[in-house]
Amino acid sequence: MYGLKTDWPAEIPPRYFTLQEYEGSLPRWCPGCGDHGVLTAVQRLCRDEQLEPEKTVFVSGIGCASRFPHYMKAYGFHGLHGRALPVACGIRARRPDLHVFVATGDGDCCSIGAAHWVHAVRYNMNMVLMLLDNNVYGLTKNQTSPTSLKGRKTNTHPRGAWLEPIDPIQTTLGIQNASFVAQTVDWNPPHVLATLKAAHRHPGMSFVRILQRCPHYPNQDFVELQNNPAKLLLLTHADGIEVDDAVKRMFKNRQEHDPSDLDGARRLADREDAVPVGLFYRNDSADRYDRNTVEGLATSRRDKIAALEAELSRYEI
């Protein structure tokens, strides 16, 4: 009747998650802070990929950026300064069913957590690492960060930072077993979303550096970048980050770059005349430690007891 089919499917319709279902408490970042845009992009990503909120975990350290988990409606672990990555790896280790995201700042990741950064990249466990890099310590009020430009005046270096900054992209590319290294800018939401989507789909540790504006302690460099988009260089490739033509047109300068070309990636990261955005490097077949850490996951209780008994017998006299 009424032209409707009468064979209604008996299965329960799949759950559908709307954007609101990923919204946690109200963000407390400063107005205009780049973190807001990234949050929106991540909520979109979750909605687009229909990630079950109970299967999704956001892990962070301490800093403005690390407030991220509170503003998502999912499981979250807002831990200690610098220690997000070991926690995320531990979560991942025995729970391959969970989607793990890490939100970290440049102090959190590249200074106090630097050892974990190097090793987590090498472990290459399946998760998305979002480095919200504002080139400064925001939460503790304007101290030099390892990514602050040389000469930048901060509360700890009022006469200007002494040293050249660490380049997070170059550093990550230098770590054996790095498998996904990308860069984007918070002020281009569609590119952020496209990059995070590729990161999420990548099987392994996806390192995404997001240049993030901090209007409270502004970085002249980023202001300039935003005003002069010609300084950005969009990396394009069939295996790279998929963006539609409208997004492509936002970038005056584009370059084909094959993400399997590590040397090329390093040369790009070294460029001083342009800031590349897109995928520097990808290697889907890099070793994944989370393939090892799930060992024995399905061991039954009876087998556990049998193993214990076998061990005790070995020590029996």
Add this chain to the structure above:
Amino acid sequence: MRTQAGTCAEAAAVSGPGRREPDACLRTAPAQIVEIVSDSGEGAQTAGQLFGTVCAKMGNGVWTVEIIPAEIEPPARSREGASGIRIRFGTEPVTNMGNKADVVVAFNEQVLYSRIDQDALRPGTVLFIDDKWAASSDARTREDYGKALQDFRERGYDVREIPIEEQTRKHTETPQRGKNMWVLGLLSALYNRDLAPAMDEVRLLFERRRKGEAVIELNHQLIRSGYTWGMEHLDQRFDIPARPHRESMVVMNGNAAVAMGCIAAGIEVCSMYPITPATSASHYMAGVFHTAGGFLHQAEDEIGAIGFALGASYAGKTAVTITSGPGMALKTELIGLAVMAEIPIVIVDVQRGGPATGLPTKVEQGDLLSSLFGQPGDVPKVVIAPSSIEECFQFMITARKLAETFRTPVIVLTDANLATGQTPFAKPKASEEWLSPPVDQSPWKKGVPAYAWDSETGLSARPIPGQPDGAFVLTGLAHDEHSHVAYASAKNQQAMRMRSRKMAALQKTLKPPKVHGDEDGDLLVVGWGSTRGAIEEAVDEIRRDGQRVSSLHIRFLAPIEPGLREIFGRFRRVMTVEINYSDELTDPLIDADSRRYAQLAWLLRAHTLVDVDCWSRVPGQPLPPHLIETAIRERLEGER
């Protein structure tokens, strides 16, 4: 043969070397302490462990202690390079390393000096020493050896030069790798052991090391050779009567017991960074953990290790991290997070000498107070200390349960003495009840907060990722029951109260500890951890003289076991005996006002308001019963 006729009169009377009637010089003894000391890499420990296992198998009580040099390849023939083992065995169960050695087998005279420095010998100790140095091509070595031997005789040791290397060389070109087995044969003769179990153990050992039949046969030959030589040349042999076990027994060291306890507890993740003396626990686990469904993670550092464990635990998998003092220091901040956010985790601290790098291979009980109070802020957590190797196993099962029931970190304090000591105990009967429950993935009850603290006990259930409707953001910031960041004073007070209350709730389930000896008296000696055997032995010795001394051993340090004040009230004086530093009242500037107490004493004084005294030492080795005995006697005499 340079072996001198000894004290076995009958034997000496009837036979010369090589033709002795073996049983004529056999004497029964209730217990013996024997040491083997060598240069590092000469296998003294292997031989000693095998000998200990054989004794345990026959039904003797046994305790073995390793003598470990600080470096991997220290110079040969040096005091600091001494590597070896002490085996104390007897008819009765043995709970500690005992006092002075009865017999020492030394591969050279220099390593023996390290034992003299440690006060391990007494006049009359029988000293078997390799005679090869007397014929050394190096004049200096010959001279050193000769001088040392004279010195040993002057010190009253019963020196017997024996041809260890010469005899070993008859069977192998590389005697450094065979002398230990020859000595195992010699000891088997000296202590009237059957050779068959030694042969079996050697076979097992080399099969485990994936060595072929030829190696096993060579080692068997060496054991037989040492045995035959011993039977022909020893002028005195001992029989240590054994009582065959009625139940199955296992023999292992404390680290293996901890590791096996992890398996027994159903722990799924062990996350560690190598550190002496904890590492051997992970070595053991690395080999077998996967067979029990577990994974061992070697992290980038101790912070990464505990972070990983906390992540796994947050995701519903039970986790342990195993370390020693310096690692504990690094884990401090994350232990605080585990308290704050109520994340179950078991932390094993195999204590070594501190502070800083301290005495990496040596025992100390120096981490008690830092375990209790070592993190900033108020950090209520469970701290327990096994007092035997068997308890190392059992306490892991308890620790896992406590951590999950009380949603808290549980610190298990063992030490280098338990870690490397070996003793037999009844084989545990594995039970599925020990295992952690499967991860709950059922929907969380809507509206129940992530910290629904029970107002009386502070206990609450935790949502685990994967549970629908349970999503919450764990945070190390002050938070309310919903895990929402909360800075309001009343909320902070409430949350602190709830975390602390859990400890009271646990304490109410504990029983007062049992006094060893009479329930009242003149002096109560209180200890914790690995010292129990030695303290009780010392107390028993003194009680034999009719003195009114008892002892008490505390296993739950936080929350502390109940009833202590009442027990202490029944004794005229209370003192602790510990392996950590405290000031002596006889030292300059030290008086009741300035004195710093041993760690348990400090805790007990604060907890009970009793004027608890202490005697503690940091010798870098377990406290022998006789030192404890002397200390107690001095305290008793000071009383009069």
